[in-house]
Amino acid sequence: MSEWHLDPELFEQYEQGVLNPSRVMAVEAHMSACATCRGRVPVDITWLTGNWSIVFDNIHAPQAGPVQRLLTRVGLPEHRFRLLTATPALRWSWLIATLSVVVLAVIAASLSAVGETGGASRLFLVLAPVLPVVAVSGAYGSGIDPMHEITGTTPSAGPALVLWRAISVIGAATALAGVAGLLLPGPGWYAAAWLLPALLLCTGTLALATAWSLQAAAAALGGLWLTGVSWVLGVRSEVFIPLVFGPIAQFVYLAAAAAAVAVLIRRRRHFDLGESR
Amino acid sequence: MPPVSEQSSDADLLRAIAAGQTAALRLLHHRHAGWLRARLRRRCADPDVVDAAIQDTFVAVWKDAQRYEEERADAAAWLWTIAVRRLVSALRGPAHRWLSSLSGELPDVGTTPSAEELVLLGVEHGALGPALDRLSPELRHLIEATALDGLTVREAAKLLGIPEGTAKTRLMRARSRLRELLT
Numbered sequence: 016m017s018e019w020h021l022d023p024e025l026f027e028q029y030e031q032g033v034l035n036p037s038r039v040m041a042v043e044a045h046m047s048a049c050a051t052c053r054g055r056v057p058v059d060i061t062w063l064t065g066n067w068s069i070v071f072d073n074i075h076a077p078q079a080g081p082v083q084r085l086l087t088r089v090g091l092p093e094h095r096f097r098l099l100t101a102t103p104a105l106r107w108s109w110l111i112a113t114l115s116v117v118v119l120a121v122i123a124a125s126l127s128a129v130g131e132t133g134g135a136s137r138l139f140l141v142l143a144p145v146l147p148v149v150a151v152s153g154a155y156g157s158g159i160d161p162m163h164e165i166t167g168t169t170p171s172a173g174p175a176l177v178l179w180r181a182i183s184v185i186g187a188a189t190a191l192a193g194v195a196g197l198l199l200p201g202p203g204w205y206a207a208a209w210l211l212p213a214l215l216l217c218t219g220t221l222a223l224a225t226a227w228s229l230q231a232a233a234a235a236l237g238g239l240w241l242t243g244v245s246w247v248l249g250v251r252s253e254v255f256i257p258l259v260f261g262p263i264a265q266f267v268y269l270a271a272a273a274a275a276v277a278v279l280i281r282r283r284r285h286f287d288l289g290e291s292r
Numbered sequence: 293m294p295p296v297s298e299q300s301s302d303a304d305l306l307r308a309i310a311a312g313q314t315a316a317l318r319l320l321h322h323r324h325a326g327w328l329r330a331r332l333r334r335r336c337a338d339p340d341v342v343d344a345a346i347q348d349t350f351v352a353v354w355k356d357a358q359r360y361e362e363e364r365a366d367a368a369a370w371l372w373t374i375a376v377r378r379l380v381s382a383l384r385g386p387a388h389r390w391l392s393s394l395s396g397e398l399p400d401v402g403t404t405p406s407a408e409e410l411v412l413l414g415v416e417h418g419a420l421g422p423a424l425d426r427l428s429p430e431l432r433h434l435i436e437a438t439a440l441d442g443l444t445v446r447e448a449a450k451l452l453g454i455p456e457g458t459a460k461t462r463l464m465r466a467r468s469r470l471r472e473l474l475t
Binding site for chain 1: 354368369422
C-alpha cells in the first residue's frame with residue numbers, strides 16, 4: 016500500500032461522493048493508514064481557525080465544580096447557578112448564617128456540658144427559626160447588594176430573583192440548623208420542632224416584604240418572634256416547650272405560613288425593589 | 293517536556309498535550325481536523341453536527357491525552373475512533389447540547405486495524421472491490437460502520453438510525469453475502 020497514494024483528483028471525487036462504494040472504502044482505509052495522504056487533504060483555513068478557536072475557548076472555560084455538578088443533576092439549570100453564585104452579598108449572608116449556626120451549636124453543647132440541658136435546647140429552639148430570616152434579609156436590597164442598582168434594571172429583578180435567592184439561602188441555613196439540631200441533646204423531635212416556625216417566619220417575611228423593604232420585614236418579624244417567645248418564657252416558663260412548640264402551636268404555624276404564601280402570591284406584583292415604596 | 297514543533301510525531305504531541313501544552317493541541321488539531329472533517333461529512337450531512345463532533349473530539353483529547361497508549365494504537369486511528377463516536381452521540385443527543393457538559397468516556401479499545409480493515413486496504417486490486425459494490429447499500433453501510441469506522445454494532449445502529457437487532461441481522465447477512473460473492 017505504500018506505493019499507492021491518493022491523487023487530488025481521486026480525493027475530489029471522494030468529497031463529491033461520486034466514487035464507487037468500494038473505492039470510497041479504499042480511500043478511507045488508506046487515509047487512516049497513510050499520514051502523507053492525510054496531510055494532503057485540502058483544508059479551508061478559515062474553517063480550521065474557527066474550529067480551533069472554539070476548542071481553545073472550551074478548554075479554557077471554567078470547570079464546573081462538584082457542587083454545580085450535583086445541582087445540575089438535581090435539575091438546576093446552569094444560568095440559575097451562575098445567578099446564585101455571582102452575588103458576593105449573597106455569599107456573605109450564607110457565611111453569616113453558617114457561622115451563627117455553628118456558634119449556636121457550640122453554645123448549646125457547652126451549656127449542656129455544664130448540666131443545663133433544658134437551657135441549651137430552649138436557646139436553640141428560640142434562635143433557630145430566626146436564622147433563615149436573617150439569611151433572607153441579606154439576600155436582596157439596596158443596602159446589602161452593591162450591585163443592586165444594576166441588578167434592579169435587569170429583567171430578572173423583582174419577585175423571581177428574591178425568591179431564587181431566598182430559596183438558596185433558606186436551603187443552606189436550614190440544612191446547617193438541621194445538622195445542629197440532630198447533634199443537640201434532648202428529645203429527638205427537638206431537631207424538627209423549629210422547622211415550621213422557621214417556615215412561617217420566612218414566608219411571613221417575604222409576604223411582608225411586598226409592603227416594606229426586605230430588611231424591615233425581617234427585622235419586624237424576627238423581633239416579634241423573639242419578643243413573643245421571651246415573654247412566654249418569662250410568664251409561663253414551666254409549660255414553655257409544649258405551649259410554643261406543641262402540636263397545636265405547630266398547626267397554627269403551618270396555617271399561618273399557608274396564609275403568608277397566599278398573600279405572597281396575591282401581592283407578588285408589589286415585590287418590586289427593596290426601596291421607595 | 294521538550295517543545296513541540298510542526299515536525300513532532302503525533303505521539304510526541306499527545307504526550308505534550310497530556311503535560312498541558314496548548315500549542316501541542318493546536319498542532320494536532322491543525323494536522324488532523326481536515327481529514328477528520330472530510331471523512332465525517334460522508335457520514336452526516338449536517339455540517340454543524342460534524343464541526344461540533346470535531347470540537348468535542350479535541351476537547352476530549354485535551355482532557356484524556358494521557359490515556360493514549362502508543363504501542364496499542366496509531367494516533368490517527370485513535371482520533372478517528374473518538375471522532376466517530378462523538379458524531380454518534382451528537383446525532384442522538386439532545387438537540388442543543390452544551391459543549392461543556394460532555395460526560396462520555398473515551399473509548400477504551402485497541403485501534404489496531406482489524407483483519408477486515410487490512411483486507412480493505414487492498415481493495416483496489418482484489419476481488420473485494422466488485423463484491424462490495426454489488427452489496428446492497430444497507431448491508432454495505434453496516435460493513436462500513438463496523439469494519440472501517442471501528443464502531444460496535446450498537447453504535448453502528450445508532451449512526452444509521454436503525455434498531456440494534458436489525459443491525460445485527462443485517463451484518464450477518466452482509467458477511468454471508470460477501471462470502472458468497474467472493475467464492
